[in-house]
Amino acid sequence: MDRQALHTALVDARIPGGYYRIEGVHEPAPTPTDFLFLRRAADGGWETGAYERGRDEVMARHPDESAACAHLLRLLV
Template structure:
């Protein structure tokens, strides 16, 4: 799953827009006070990171070598599962 698909899945599941940030796909403005995120790593080129933003601080939870694994991790953090819903044409 890529970032665009992840965003579609989160919207389908009814996850509120202010609960997450996906670099280049879903970047709420102004930024909410706190949320979970997926973005390119700021410290390790070529890596992706998932984490929590709280009161102006980006806290990395995990770094990933692939966008797909970062997407799956953010889905798991937000919903408790790493699997997109089946059926209904959702990828």
């Protein structure tokens, strides 16, 4: 699964768009106060985590986009 397919799955599951941010695919504006995220890490891998109270907390690092997408889907559905 890639990021676009993840976003489609979340929309189909009726997960509100303010609950998550997917880098380059779904970046709500204005930025919600709390949300889960999927983003590319500085080392080229992928990260999933939570943004709460103005701070990022990385929950997991993934070797590829597919694994990161699967993790965020499990967190939200």
